[in-house]
Amino acid sequence: MKAYIDLHLHLDGAITVEIARKLEEKAGIILPEEDTELEQKLSVSETCENLNDFLKCFELPLSLLQTEETVEEAVYQVQENIKKDGIVYAEIRFAPQLHCRNGLSQKQIIEASLRGLHKSDLPCNLILCCMRGQDVKAQNMETIRLAKKYLVKDGGVVAIDLAGAEGLFPTADYKEEFEEAQRLGIPVTIHAGEADGAESVKTALEFGAVRIGHGVRSFEDPGLLQELKRRQTCLEMCPTSNRQTKAIENMEQYPLTDYLKMGICVTINTDDMAISRTTIQKEFSYVEKMYGLTEEQKERLFLNAVQSAFTTDERKKQLINEYAVRG
Numbered sequence: 001m002k003a004y005i006d007l008h009l010h011l012d013g014a015i016t017v018e019i020a021r022k023l024e025e026k027a028g029i030i031l032p033e034e035d036t037e038l039e040q041k042l043s044v045s046e047t048c049e050n051l052n053d054f055l056k057c058f059e060l061p062l063s064l065l066q067t068e069e070t071v072e073e074a075v076y077q078v079q080e081n082i083k084k085d086g087i088v089y090a091e092i093r094f095a096p097q098l099h100c101r102n103g104l105s106q107k108q109i110i111e112a113s114l115r116g117l118h119k120s121d122l123p124c125n126l127i128l129c130c131m132r133g134q135d136v137k138a139q140n141m142e143t144i145r146l147a148k149k150y151l152v153k154d155g156g157v158v159a160i161d162l163a164g165a166e167g168l169f170p171t172a173d174y175k176e177e178f179e180e181a182q183r184l185g186i187p188v189t190i191h192a193g194e195a196d197g198a199e200s201v202k203t204a205l206e207f208g209a210v211r212i213g214h215g216v217r218s219f220e221d222p223g224l225l226q227e228l229k230r231r232q233t234c235l236e237m238c239p240t241s242n243r244q245t246k247a248i249e250n251m252e253q254y255p256l257t258d259y260l261k262m263g264i265c266v267t268i269n270t271d272d273m274a275i276s277r278t279t280i281q282k283e284f285s286y287v288e289k290m291y292g293l294t295e296e297q298k299e300r301l302f303l304n305a306v307q308s309a310f311t312t313d314e315r316k317k318q319l320i321n322e323y324a325v326r327g
């Protein structure tokens with residue numbers, strides 16, 4: 001089997017029917033009896049207009065992830081699930097503040113996720129997301145404080161992110177969060193250039209992001225493309241998600257392979273595999289079919305992911321060896 005890396009994978013977007021069934025009792029939630037109906041409820045419809053629409057799909061999976069037990073189990077089950085797809089290393093992200101509806105603290109949620117993480121033998125790390133939204137400053141600052149507290153080089157929390165509705169809440173509004181993250185030396189990736197344009201990506205770079213979630217719309221500013229190349233900023237691109245949220249009008253013009261040819265550090269990821277009904281293999285097949293991928297480009301994509309992973313050099317060496325064996 002081929003070896004893949006997924007650097008952009010949301011826990012709440014990875015709750016498949018099978019995982020939801022494992023959580024429902026523990027969550028105290030009654031789900032539809034029919035799997036087809038449940039799958040429909042857990043995934044995005046083809047009528048999705050934009051990212052705001054897409055984000056509504058998180059309501060059901062999030063409702064299952066409001067206890068320590070279900071968060072722990074979900075992190076473990078997602079790892080077991082992606083292992084079957086040939087993933088040899090992943091970074092799983094979630095926003096602790098979205099799991100506190102029943103009165104749990106962000107700290108309790110993070111500790112539960114770490115227990116789940118350590119149950120699986122798949123090498124994975126966690127990225128904690130701050131959220132775009134109204135009145136979230138205090139929760140975001142708490143996420144950053146906890147990211148620092150739990151920060152490790154491998155085998156735990158390795159970075160922070162900014163997720164949520166980019167079209168409604170501009171990146172620039174989160175200056176305080178990322179100044180603090182920079183002050184604390186926490187590695188940063190930011191969702192940008194997905195529902196908003198190149199300016200959002202530039203702001204993310206100013207905020208210290210060494211990786212960009214999506215970055216699709218960076219092409220709007222050729223100077224920015226040069227800067228991304230010069231810095232070797234990783235673009236965590238997620239083709240199916242970008243198609244569904246209409247990050248770009250026409251998928252024929254999806255810039256992934258153009259960026260790759262330019263020498264920008266592009267990677268292919270799933271984003272929300274259950275909501276988008278995808279897998280890492282499907283993402284690669286889609287790109288291969290639509291735009292073509294040479295063996296060299298496939299290897300480049302793997303090496304880009306290794307280069308950009310928030311992990312140790314030892315882990316990176318192990319992943320490169322794995323590719324040589326399974327490639």
Ligand code: HPA
Pocket residue numbers: 010013051163164165166191194241271272
């Ligand atoms: N963008 C912003 N927030 C998200 C996404 C995304 O693509 N997926 C899950 N949360």
Ligand code: ZN
Pocket residue numbers: 008010163191213271
């Ligand atoms: Zn995402």
